[in-house]
Amino acid sequence: MKDLLKHFAPGFCFILALSSWALPAGAAPVPLASLQPATVYAYNPALSAAPAPVSIAVNEGPPQPGLRFAAESEVTYAVPAEQNSFSGVIVFELRSLDVPQDEFRAYTKEVLRIAVDGKTEFERGVDSPQPPLEFSVPVRAGQKLTIISRSDAAGAAFSLVAAQFSPERRAAGSTYLPASGQGYVDFTPAPRQGVIGAFFPGESVPVTAVFAGQATEATVSFQLTPEGGTATPVQDRAQVSLSRGAGGIAQGGALWQVPAHQGPAALSVDEQVGGQTVFHREMRVAVIPHVELARVSSSTFAVHVSGSGHLIALDEFAYLWGAKWGRVFVRWPILEPSSGQFDFSRIDALVDTYRAQNMNVLVALGEDTPAWAGSPGSPDYMAAWERYLTNVVKHFAGKVQYWDVFNEVDVKYASPKLKGEPDWDIKVLRAALQTIHRADPAARTVCCSTGTSDWLPYDKRLFAGGLLNDIDVISLHPYRPTAPEGKEGPFTFTEELRAPLDLAKSYGASKPEWATEANWIIAPAGTHVRAAGLPESEQAKYVVRANLLAYIENIPYFLHAPFEHTHRPRIHSATLAAYAAMSSFFSGSSGPTVLAGENGLWAVASRNGGAYVGVLWSITPGVQVRLGADNLRFFDFFGNPVKLNPDALDVSDTPTYFRSSTAPQVQVLSQGRSVQWKSVESPARWTCSPNTSCSRTGSGVRVRSQFTKYAYQITSPPISVRSGGCFMARISLNLVEGNVGFFIMDGSTRQRVGSPVRTTFVPDGKFHELQVRVNTGSTRSVNLIVTASNPQGGTSVFEAADPAIADCE
Numbered sequence: 001m002k003d004l005l006k007h008f009a010p011g012f013c014f015i016l017a018l019s020s021w022a023l024p025a026g027a028a029p030v031p032l033a034s035l036q037p038a039t040v041y042a043y044n045p046a047l048s049a050a051p052a053p054v055s056i057a058v059n060e061g062p063p064q065p066g067l068r069f070a071a072e073s074e075v076t077y078a079v080p081a082e083q084n085s086f087s088g089v090i091v092f093e094l095r096s097l098d099v100p101q102d103e104f105r106a107y108t109k110e111v112l113r114i115a116v117d118g119k120t121e122f123e124r125g126v127d128s129p130q131p132p133l134e135f136s137v138p139v140r141a142g143q144k145l146t147i148i149s150r151s152d153a154a155g156a157a158f159s160l161v162a163a164q165f166s167p168e169r170r171a172a173g174s175t176y177l178p179a180s181g182q183g184y185v186d187f188t189p190a191p192r193q194g195v196i197g198a199f200f201p202g203e204s205v206p207v208t209a210v211f212a213g214q215a216t217e218a219t220v221s222f223q224l225t226p227e228g229g230t231a232t233p234v235q236d237r238a239q240v241s242l243s244r245g246a247g248g249i250a251q252g253g254a255l256w257q258v259p260a261h262q263g264p265a266a267l268s269v270d271e272q273v274g275g276q277t278v279f280h281r282e283m284r285v286a287v288i289p290h291v292e293l294a295r296v297s298s299s300t301f302a303v304h305v306s307g308s309g310h311l312i313a314l315d316e317f318a319y320l321w322g323a324k325w326g327r328v329f330v331r332w333p334i335l336e337p338s339s340g341q342f343d344f345s346r347i348d349a350l351v352d353t354y355r356a357q358n359m360n361v362l363v364a365l366g367e368d369t370p371a372w373a374g375s376p377g378s379p380d381y382m383a384a385w386e387r388y389l390t391n392v393v394k395h396f397a398g399k400v401q402y403w404d405v406f407n408e409v410d411v412k413y414a415s416p417k418l419k420g421e422p423d424w425d426i427k428v429l430r431a432a433l434q435t436i437h438r439a440d441p442a443a444r445t446v447c448c449s450t451g452t453s454d455w456l457p458y459d460k461r462l463f464a465g466g467l468l469n470d471i472d473v474i475s476l477h478p479y480r481p482t483a484p485e486g487k488e489g490p491f492t493f494t495e496e497l498r499a500p501l502d503l504a505k506s507y508g509a510s511k512p513e514w515a516t517e518a519n520w521i522i523a524p525a526g527t528h529v530r531a532a533g534l535p536e537s538e539q540a541k542y543v544v545r546a547n548l549l550a551y552i553e554n555i556p557y558f559l560h561a562p563f564e565h566t567h568r569p570r571i572h573s574a575t576l577a578a579y580a581a582m583s584s585f586f587s588g589s590s591g592p593t594v595l596a597g598e599n600g601l602w603a604v605a606s607r608n609g610g611a612y613v614g615v616l617w618s619i620t621p622g623v624q625v626r627l628g629a630d631n632l633r634f635f636d637f638f639g640n641p642v643k644l645n646p647d648a649l650d651v652s653d654t655p656t657y658f659r660s661s662t663a664p665q666v667q668v669l670s671q672g673r674s675v676q677w678k679s680v681e682s683p684a685r686w687t688c689s690p691n692t693s694c695s696r697t698g699s700g701v702r703v704r705s706q707f708t709k710y711a712y713q714i715t716s717p718p719i720s721v722r723s724g725g726c727f728m729a730r731i732s733l734n735l736v737e738g739n740v741g742f743f744i745m746d747g748s749t750r751q752r753v754g755s756p757v758r759t760t761f762v763p764d765g766k767f768h769e770l771q772v773r774v775n776t777g778s779t780r781s782v783n784l785i786v787t788a789s790n791p792q793g794g795t796s797v798f799e800a801a802d803p804a805i806a807d808c809e
Helices: 192-197 313-321 345-356 377-393 407-416 424-439 453-463 493-508 534-554 574-588
Strands: 006-007 039-042 050-059 065-070 075-079 086-092 110-116 119-126 133-138 144-151 156-166 173-176 183-186 202-210 217-226 234-241 249-257 263-273 278-287 301-304 324-329 360-366 402-406 443-451 471-476 512-518 558-559 591-594 603-610 611-618 623-626 632-634 649-651 656-660 665-671 692-697 700-705 708-715 728-738 738-748 750-756 770-773 780-793 798-805
Touching: 050 156, 065 075, 065 086, 065 144, 065 700, 086 110, 110 133, 110 192, 110 313, 110 738, 119 133, 119 192, 173 202, 173 249, 183 263, 192 313, 202 217, 202 263, 217 249, 217 278, 234 249, 249 656, 249 728, 263 534, 263 574, 263 591, 278 574, 301 313, 301 574, 313 345, 313 574, 324 345, 345 360, 360 424, 360 512, 377 424, 402 424, 407 424, 407 443, 424 443, 424 750, 443 453, 443 512, 453 471, 453 493, 493 512, 493 798, 512 750, 534 558, 534 574, 534 591, 534 603, 558 665, 574 611, 591 665, 603 623, 611 649, 692 708, 708 738, 728 738, 738 770, 750 770, 750 780, 780 798
Parallel strands: 183 278, 301 324, 301 558, 324 360, 360 402, 402 443, 443 471, 471 512, 512 558
Antiparallel strands: 006 249, 039 075, 050 065, 065 156, 075 144, 086 133, 086 156, 110 119, 110 144, 133 173, 183 202, 202 249, 217 234, 217 263, 263 278, 591 603, 603 611, 611 656, 623 649, 623 665, 632 656, 692 700, 700 798, 708 780, 728 770, 728 798, 738 750, 738 780
């Protein structure tokens, strides 16, 4: 590609230089370390934000005095009299994070800004080690200088070395200070580029090349390699003229035009001086469309980035997903650290950050409790709870309309740590629902964001307790380990979404619903998360398909921990790129029509202005369709134009998008290959565990356990399976009492394979089919097991029949 790197004149990146203006008579520089901050504020209340004196050597130089700052703080200084600039050297201190060996290294992420009277004069976002950075910003006596920093992890820090106010009038600028004979290329000047690795297709990125030594020219090379073999690498190169500045640093500037191809990619950047490579870096990036959220009035696409109750660096970049909604937590102990003493600063910063991104905000109110508030449900607690809710809701009236009343109250109700008065959960929820409506008549309550394995019976308990009249929006957390279209336990993803609505209708209530937290949390195999071992490429497909299925149902879906997770602290570039493509197509569209939704094939279209936008995918291999519409254009999973034959369109589990000028129609040409189920030994012949009563009933067995939480009840004989493949099992269960789970055990190691599934449905006297799906790995023989699964203890009574197995592929 020609002319993607364009040479700019020396000094493009503001090499620091003194003005020729005269200095004020008698004025002298003022070291920052000699001043007391006017204000010191920690975003994370558990941290100390007071700057600490340090002595740091910059490259080969002698140690110099400096100040270390916590990277989750805001520190303000009054500018001394007769001072015109503020300068120093920034040394970022990033912690290395554990990632699988085959991945790029990951570090804590930081965003640093220097503002003068509220106006940002300098900003930088970093996600990897880099040379010290010399900077200067203009100031004027009497102004307020604020050093603002944010991170994604506690304990990150940075230092300002030799920082001072000076009477010299310096232009705004910065320059990196690599070690002697080394170079550096800054190609991520915007914080979203430096922290997230997010670039917009076709954008022009200012590039700075520096070299510590004598040089007049550098060659800067870029290679962007899309992941998955979707496109050929794009290579760009430019000769950059270098101008020698202070400290022996030669510097020059250019522009890099980001290739138009969207999606995750590996970006390699090199700098050569005199034929020698003086800088090399590889990083994973996402080239994504920019969704103009200010133009989107409503959407079902939503994210939940952080849950700490205070700003982290990643909150600033929620808009990149193209989601219209953001969910944040009010942490009661942070908001009201002592009785009656409210501090709204942290939640204000969170809410304002999302609103500044043109996003709507859902605020979660309950979960953790201050120690001083007492036991949940007690008179003291209830008085404090209602006062807290009233103050928060009134504070945000006009800014926040939707309130998530209590996060995963069923988990907290089962936790000994938060157990209080009998039935405290119903008492606390009822008070919250009614208090919110009293505090702000325009407020809408979202409840109750359940998160345990028996969420639906728990919802029944709450509905039977009379809460439905005060709930405006029903909510749940549909985390899943497997594909959204397949069954996990008794439900597909769509069936799981509909179940609480159907339950509410049985009580005579018709309510909207939100999925307020869910994802496929990925981690190395063996980690105790539900989607452990799932590749990010599969996470991306599952997340997009789940959002599209929720979009069809008009149910907002809040993607939890979208950027990264503790178990895999690296930006999910593929998922980000796929999600942003989806939201760019469907944000602002209306009236989704399901063109196909059977036998594993999905086709959906919506009106978008005077035209149509749509998507197709299939979890059944071998499906082929004919798509009929005028002016059809096709796009791949990441939004790149592709040429496809609409008269013989092969449909896979990777969504394909299309646009058309007329309403599309789908004709199925080939149904594909269906799953072939094979019956196995009747449960009446399975091993019945001790302390369990088993009796034949028809073609199955009736089982009653003693009082227990978790214990095997019936175990199948060994079943041979194909190793290294995908394996499915199913069984029909009629739950009478308690709760049960269904899982697969390796016949040799006696270890569980994959995640268990649980009944989750409300006992209704009917048989329900449960399915479990696993990757067998080295397993050659398995046992199917039905187990009691009562988080709070109890008796499990059920009937089991008709087990079967199948290969997934």
